[in-house]
Amino acid sequence: MESELTHRNHTTTATQQQSPTLSPRSNPWIPVGNWKAPFVYMAQKQRLVFVLIGIAISAMFFNSFPVTMSSLSQQASRSENIESSSMTRRVLYEAFQEGFRGRSVGGKVALGLKKKSLRIVVTGGAGFVGSHLVDRLIARGDSVIVVDNFFTGRKENLMQHFGNPKFELIRHDVVEPILLEVDQIYHLACPASPVHYKFNPTNVVGTLNMLGLAKRVGARFLLTSTSEVYGDPLQHPQVETYWGNVNPIGVRSCYDEGKRTAETLTMDYHRSLGIEVRIARIFNTYGPRMCIDDGRVVSNFVAQALRKEPMTVYGDGKQTRSFQYVSDLVEGLIRLMEGDYVGPFNLGNPGEFTMLELAEVVQEAIDPNAKIEFRPNTEDDPHKRKPDISKAKQLLGWEPTISLRKGLPLMVNDFRQRIFGNPKTVIVGGGAMA
Numbered sequence: 001m002e003s004e005l006t007h008r009n010h011t012t013t014a015t016q017q018q019s020p021t022l023s024p025r026s027n028p029w030i031p032v033g034n035w036k037a038p039f040v041y042m043a044q045k046q047r048l049v050f051v052l053i054g055i056a057i058s059a060m061f062f063n064s065f066p067v068t069m070s071s072l073s074q075q076a077s078r079s080e081n082i083e084s085s086s087m088t089r090r091v092l093y094e095a096f097q098e099g100f101r102g103r104s105v106g107g108k109v110a111l112g113l114k115k116k117s118l119r120i121v122v123t124g125g126a127g128f129v130g131s132h133l134v135d136r137l138i139a140r141g142d143s144v145i146v147v148d149n150f151f152t153g154r155k156e157n158l159m160q161h162f163g164n165p166k167f168e169l170i171r172h173d174v175v176e177p178i179l180l181e182v183d184q185i186y187h188l189a190c191p192a193s194p195v196h197y198k199f200n201p202t203n204v205v206g207t208l209n210m211l212g213l214a215k216r217v218g219a220r221f222l223l224t225s226t227s228e229v230y231g232d233p234l235q236h237p238q239v240e241t242y243w244g245n246v247n248p249i250g251v252r253s254c255y256d257e258g259k260r261t262a263e264t265l266t267m268d269y270h271r272s273l274g275i276e277v278r279i280a281r282i283f284n285t286y287g288p289r290m291c292i293d294d295g296r297v298v299s300n301f302v303a304q305a306l307r308k309e310p311m312t313v314y315g316d317g318k319q320t321r322s323f324q325y326v327s328d329l330v331e332g333l334i335r336l337m338e339g340d341y342v343g344p345f346n347l348g349n350p351g352e353f354t355m356l357e358l359a360e361v362v363q364e365a366i367d368p369n370a371k372i373e374f375r376p377n378t379e380d381d382p383h384k385r386k387p388d389i390s391k392a393k394q395l396l397g398w399e400p401t402i403s404l405r406k407g408l409p410l411m412v413n414d415f416r417q418r419i420f421g422n423p424k425t426v427i428v429g430g431g432a433m434a
Contacts, residue, residue, distance in 0.1 A: 121145045121182045121219075123174050123210060124189035126153030128290045129224070129282075132326050133186060133333060134158065138167060145180060149173040152191055157289050174206035178213065184337060185214050185221045190258075207262040211269045214277075222278040222337045223266045225344060227385055228256045229281060237386040240281070240344050251379050263344065270342065278336045283348025283387045287326030287407065288414035298323060301359055302408075302415050305366040315377030317356040320384050324349035325407035328400035335396045348387035349400040358404075365408050 120137055124130045125146030130153065137144050143166040146158060150171065161167040172178055174189045187210045207223065214221040230238045231246030246256045263279055270277040286298040293303065301311045324347070332347040353361070356372075363370045392398045 118142045118183045119145070119181065120184045120186065121147060121180055121213075122186045122188060123147045123206070124153060124187075126150060126155060126157050126169070127188065128152075128157075128287070129285060129326060129329060130186075130188045131157035131289055132287070133188070133330050134161065134167075136330050136334060138164065142166070144168070145170065145182065147172050147174060147178060147189065149189075152291055152294070154289075174209055177209045179216075180213065181217055182213075182219050185210055185219050186224070186333065186337065187222060188224045190224075191255075204258050204261050204265070207265055211265060211275065214275050215269065215273055220276040220278070220337065221266065221269075222280065222333065223262055224333070225259045225263050225279055225281045226255070227281055227283040227346070227348065227387065228252070229260045229263065230382075230385075231256055232382045233384060236384050237350065237388040238346065239388040240346055240391055267342075277342055278339075279343035279345070280333055280336055280347050281344050281387075282329060283346065283385065284321045284323045285326055285329050285348075286323055287411050289326075290411065290415075292415060292418065297321065297355065297358065298408075298411070299415075301362040302366065302412055303419065305362050305370040306412070306416055306419055308367070308370075310371040310373035311359050311362065312373050312375050313355050313359060314375050314381065315355075317359070317372075317374065318354050318383075319377075319381060320352045320354050320386065321358070322349050322352050322386050323358070323404050324400045325402035325404075325410075328402055332392065332396065332398045335398050339396055341395050345392045345396065346387035346389050347392060347398075348389065349404075350387055350389055351404060352386045353404065361404055361408060364405070365412050 120142050122130050122134055122137070122144060125134045125144070126148035130146070130148070134144050134146060138161055144161075145168045147170050151173075155169075158167075158169060162169075170178075174187075187207060189206050189210075211221060213219065227238065229246070230242060230244040233242065234245050235242045244260070246260065247253055248257050250256075266277045266279055269275040284296075284298070290296070290299045292299060304311045328349065329347055332345070336343065336345055336347075359370075359372050389399060
């Protein structure tokens with residue numbers, strides 16, 4: 001019995017030594033009954049196989065998507081070429097612009113090219129000149145934002161655009177900053193008559209804020225300055241290079257010196273920050289939508305004659321002024337904005353009239369029996385005012401086309417309707433008919 005057990009023991013040992021089993025039951029590395037056992041075994045005992053498999057996968061990946069140092073250098077070279085090409089195009093464009101500098105296109109677009117619709121803000125756009133400018137810009141297809149505090153402007157001047165998706169109206173005073181996204185800024189916001197600017201002199205701060213807006217959004221900026229920057233001129237007619245004769249502490253200085261300062265700020269922003277700017281020096285302008293009682297000579301004479309009041313002439317009536325119709329001015333402003341020149345440009349009608357001659361024209365248009373009343377002259381009232389518009393003619397291709405005798409009846413018709421509320425009144429020649 002003992003020998004038999006001994007024999008069996010030896011047999012089993014010998015068998016185990018001769019043919020070691022791979023059974024999970026006899027392998028201490030493989031837990032019995034665990035389905036993960038083969039993978040654990042491969043990971044622990046067959047590491048070389050996994051290394052070879054990894055090398056094979058890597059080789060297949062890099063063969064499918066080759067990334068070499070040469071390709072990287074080619075990409076870098078391509079980027080440099082693109083950047084270089086962009087710089088070249090920019091240089092060529094600037095050279096092209098420089099080559100054509102000196103030739104104004106007058107706001108025209110080459111034949112066959114569709115003009116890009118612009119987004120434009122007009123400060124003071126509810127006023128006399130501003131509302132006529134808005135009419136033109138809307139008519140040509142631009143989107144217009146009017147910013148006005150209605151100190152002298154009127155909503156009635158813009159009612160024809162209410163409901164137009166390309167028109168926006170914002171009640172805002174430009175002495176406070178405003179954020180807008182626009183391509184162009186026509187800055188007209190400033191009281192222009194003695195009655196108003198003596199009460200509310202604001203043009204310096206407003207100009208500074210609008211220049212700040214132009215800087216932030218990269219918009220082109222047009223400043224409407226004035227012939228008042230020449231003061232009581234010692235040069236006649238006045239050219240843009242004349243520096244003027246202004247009393248810096250007079251009753252009109254808030255307007256005269258304010259506009260001179262506004263021009264200084266505009267040029268400083270242009271020179272130091274590269275802002276695109278335009279400067280227009282506007283001479284006496286008249287037409288429909290003027291404020292009826294704003295103290296300016298044309299509106300005074302027309303309103304007084306219509307009301308059968310004496311026309312008040314200050315001083316001896318020999319002071320001279322030049323009067324342009326509002327549509328001529330609007331044309332000049334648009335040509336200046338769309339042109340290539342900073343300015344300043346005189347925009348006015350060189351036709352010169354004394355105050356007595358103007359009174360006679362008003363008599364012809366309204367009432368030949370209208371009376372004239374003389375009063376003492378006001379302080380710092382310029383004796384002569386006539387623009388030299390040679391620069392505007394040469395560089396902008398602009399000059400006024402409507403004479404005083406042709407334009408004044410149009411203004412009289414508007415004043416008559418607003419004073420008497422008779423929309424059927426039509427001016428014919430020198431008289432009126434219902």
